[in-house]
Amino acid sequence: MTNSFDTLSTFTANGRDYHFYSLPKLADKYDLQTLPFAQKILLENLLRHEDGRDISQSDIEALLGWDASAEPSTEIAFTPARVLLQDFTGVPAVVDLAAMREAVVALGGNAEQINPLSPVELVIDHSVQIDYFGTNEALDLNAKIEFQRNKERYQFLKWGQGAFDDFAVVPPSTGIVHQVNLEYLARVVFAKEKDGKLMAYPDTLVGTDSHTTMINGIGVLGWGVGGIEAEAAMLGQPISMLIPQTVGFKLTGKLPEGATATDLVLTVVQMLREYGVVGKFVEFFGDGLDHLPLADRATIANMAPEYGATSGIFPIDDEVLRYLRLSGRDEEQINLVEAYAKAQGMFRHADQPEAVYSGLLSLDMSTVLPSLAGPKRPQDRVLLSESKAAFADTLTSMADPSRPTSVSVTQGDNTFELQHGAVVIAAITSCTNTSNPAVMLGAGLLARNAVAKGLTVKPWVKTSLAPGSQVVTDYLRKADVLDDLESLGFNVVGYGCTTCIGNSGPLPPAIGSAVRDNDLVVASVLSGNRNFEGRIHADVKTNYLASPPLVVAYAIAGNMNIDLYNEPLGQDHEGRDVFLKDVWPSNHEIQQVITDNVNPQMFIDSYASVFNGNPQWNAVDAPQGAQYDWLDASTYIRNPPYFDGMTMQVEEVKDIHGARCLALLGDSITTDHISPAGSIAADSPAAKYLAEQGVQPADFNSYGSRRGNHEVMMRGTFANVRLKNQLAPGTEGGWTTHIPSGEVMPIFDASMQYQDDKTPLVVLGGKEYGTGSSRDWAAKGTILLGVKAVLTESFERIHRSNLVGMGVLPLNYLPGDSAASLGLTGQETFDITGLDNGKAKTVDITATANDGKQTQFKARVRLDTPKEIDYYRNGGILHYVLRQLAAKT
Structure with missing residues (x-):
């Protein structure tokens, strides 16, 4: 490696000398004191990987001269120290690596060339579904x-x-990927022998889950990428990115009585969404950090995708060191983290100068009020005090006035009225809150108080507790509140991402039938981070994010049509009204229970044999060998067709002529709309395929679990039951109108007809296209359906990158233009010209209607860096890497 700036130096920790690329050695020529913490991590990364090819001296100078207010324009290559996967996104990533081994052999290379070049850790956490609940046997x-x-x-x-x-x-039943990362996998600072030197450098990563940002709470820079980009990172390809703007978020004060970290993060999400931080870093600072526990920081960092940022980072400080000790990290590692951060000028202290940021927001945490977010977006915060009125407005817009507002339901020995607004799912779930002892023990204490007063959960509520790690169960049990949660039906159902990813499982038959047959507008309340349409459960139209204590409270209330401040949750043993304030634990009480019951030994014991598996995992019989033995009969793992017919020669990118529109979509189309992860509908193309393979409906499983089978996933693309395609008005779900036949049919069937006719396809969208999870199948399914270009008003960062990574052309309307303003109906044919082999900044588009009328306009090409142009020309990032590796043989 080159060392143009002569920054290689040493520091001492644990009685040993460590080499590192020292930022303070640049202090004579550059003022780095006001450089944001995140930019310092990027700068160190460039200094350490400078090679004159991917990273040049001028790249480093661009970051040293970073203009906080300027629009990003300089491309840099970021090399993460490791890659983190979860199984929904990890399985297709490993499938692609296995397919690449086949392809590199076909190109004249050898299979072992396809191998991770940096540590890769996969946590199996997204596959558990809540089939059983409300019983101590549910977990098993x-x-x-x-x-x-x-x-x-x-x-x-x-x-x-x-x-x-x-x-x-990391085997199943261990925990949620982000919590396992926070509690165990994160190093914060790496130490590794290289060229005879013991090198120290920051722990950085990319992950195939958008909430990889949770690790930002501990001072580790990392963010979510698509599986295809993660695979390239595994194979030694740096992440191509523009030097980002970094927005500062100043926190002061401390949370008031009754407010939780969940309320804080929902406030932060709303503020940052309104400000606009898509594609930017957010950095939290201020003396409020002195009153913000690491778990609260991680909660805020986790939801960076919800506020739109690439990352939401906190600095390394005494609180980070305290958490490392609490979570059972080795004392030598903690000493290394402290010594390195201080040697680099990356350790937060009270008298340090304030960094210069691209923008600035501030929040006095003492003003935070209890909140929910919903009914279908995380940024749609509703004050708890106003939630009843807000739900009434939602009901007015959603309910069919011609249908009944309630229906009598008999379930077992119970007969009750199921109404609009009934909470049918109450789930303490997901990585956002289950890492946080304050809100988890707060929920337990509320349950204890509620049980003591004789309160119960309504019979129509499906309750669940899915802790983020086994440590959570340990401290709930030690604090003697697990029994109380179980008394209210919040039994442990699994250790993984359940309701938040759509693995909520079926509603009880009587409840599900009543909802569907009467078109009732019912609700879920969950402690997760996502509540997009159709994500939580197909039958549940309104979904609200809330803190774990509020999840328990709403399970007791049983309906969203309640003012929890002024109306009772229920009655006690004496028939007296019990209000939320009567069972809500105080901040002091919660903190005392944390102090008494959460200790390092819990973490040490829980993770002592984490990679050794459990009896069920160890009993799994797996094949061996460098190349995978693909099974023709498999309905889960299939060799994908991405590399079929691939040659070493890169062909010139051609303009697109005579394209038809497969889908005309509105604003805020999420990756859940494009590639749902939940259940497979019985009448869907994917279900039809599985039935043809002899799979019974009970064994269809979910789209997420079948991501290793392209046949299922391409049929599941645009198959969300809540998708509204304007090309098929009056329908909901994966439908379109085939042009020119005029026949309304499933999107997959139309795609196959178009491909048989050699007709290229486009998709038209609105603002924030691709919001949500870093779901590579939203891009993979798009290309397999024959879509050559996606034209929108704006993209979310990860999905745009994924489209490029699969060889799909991302285009944006020019400011002020949209499908509506241009009068596009989706019935036209589209010619996209002037692409100039991917080098063009804009293209000319001609939309020709059936009567011959032409609409001509320009669109911006969103190949944002030279490396992305290379990827697009090669047909995708994996094709690019394959050719690079095969050329070395």
Whole structure:
């Protein structure tokens, strides 16, 4: 490596000398004191990887001369220290690596060339579904079904663990990927021998889950990328990015009585969404950090995708060191983190100068009020005091006035009225809050108080507790509140991402039938981070994010049509009204329970044998060998067709002529709309395919679990039950109108007809297209359906990158233009010209209607860096990497 700036230096920790690329050595020529913490991490990364090719002296100078107010324009290459996967996104990533081994052999290379070049850790956490709940047997029963459903996937992942170097798998029933990362996997600072020197450098990563940003709470820079981009990072390709703007968010004061970290993060999400931070870093600072525990910081960092930022980072300080000790990290590692951060000028202290930021927001945390977010977006915050009125407005817009507002339901020995607004799912779930002892123990204490007063959960509520790690169960049990949660039906159902990812499982039959048959507008309340349409459950139209204590409270209330401040949750043993304030624990009480019951030994014991698996995982029989033995009969793992017919020669990119529109979509189309992760509808193209393969409906599993099978996933593209395609008015779900026949049919069927006719396709969208999870199948499915270009008003960052990574052309209307303003109906044919082999900044588009009328306009080409142009010309990032590797043989 080159060392143009002569920054290689040493510091001492644990009685040893460590080499590092020292930022203070640049202090004579550059003022780095006001450089944001995140930019310092990027600068160190460039200094350490400078090679004169991917990273040049001028790249480093551009970051040293960073203009906080300027629009990003300089491309840099970021090399993460490691890659983090979860199984929904990790399985297709490993499938692609296995397919690349086949392809590189076909191109004249050898299979072992396809191997991770940096540590890769995969946590199996997204496959458990809530089939059983409200019983102490739920955990074991759901785990048993999980292994039955996912046997092929787990065999495949176990093969990958043996076939690939530096690839570790954390087995099922351990915890949620981000919490395992926070509590165990994160190093904060790496130490590694290189060229005879013991090098120290920041722990950085990219992950295939958009909430990888949770690790920003501990001072580790990382963010979510698509699986295809993560695969390239595994194979040694740096992440191409523009030097980002960094927005500062100043926190002062401390949370008031009754407010939780969830309320704080929902406030932050709303503020940052309104400000606009898409594609930017957000950095939190201020003396409020002195009163913000690490778990609260991680909660805020987790939801960076919800406020639109690439990352939401906190600095390293005494609180980080305290958390490392609490979570059982080795004392030598903690000493290394402290010594390195201080040697680099990256350790927060009270008298440091304030950094210069691209923008600035501030929040006095003492003003935060209890809140919810919903009914369908995380940024739609509603004050708890106003939630009843807000739900009434939602009901007015959603309910069919010709249908009944309630229906009598008999379930077992209970007969009750199920009404509009009934809370049918109450879930303490997901990585956002389950890492936070304050809100988890707060929920437990509220449950204890409620049980003591004789309160119960309404019979129509499906309750669940899915802790982020086994440590959570340990401290809930030690604090003697787990029994109280179980008394209210909040039994542990699994350790993984359940309701928040759409693995909420079926509603009880009587409830589900009543909702569907009467078109009732019912609700879920969950402690997760996502509540997009159709994501939580197909039958549940309104979904609200809330703190774990509020999840318990709403389960007791049983309906969104309640003012929790002024109306009772229920009655006690004496028939007296019990209000929320009567059971809500104080901040002091919660803190005392944390102090008494959360300790390092819990973490040490929980993670002592984390990679050794459990009896069920160890019993999985997996194949061996450098190349995977693809099974023709498999309905879970199939060799994808991305590399079929691929040659070493890169062909010139041609303009697009005679394209038809597959879907004309509105604003805020999420990756859940494009590629749902939840259940497979019985009448869908994917269900039809599985039935043809002999799979019974009970074994369809979910789209997320079948991401290793392109046949299922391409049929599931645009198959969300809540998708509204303007090309098929009056429909909801994966429907379109085939042009020119005029026949309304499933999007997949129309795509196949178009491909048979050699007709290229486009998709038209509005603002914030691709919001949500870093779901690579939203891009993979798009290209497999024959879509050559996606034209929108704006993209979310990860999805645009994924489209490029799969060889799909992302285009934006020019400011002021939209499908509506241009009068586009989606019935036209589209010619996209002037692409100039990917080098063009804008293209000319001609839309020709059936009567011959032409609409001509320009669109901006969103190939944002030279490396992205290379990827697009090659047909995608994996094709680019394959050719690079094959050329070295």
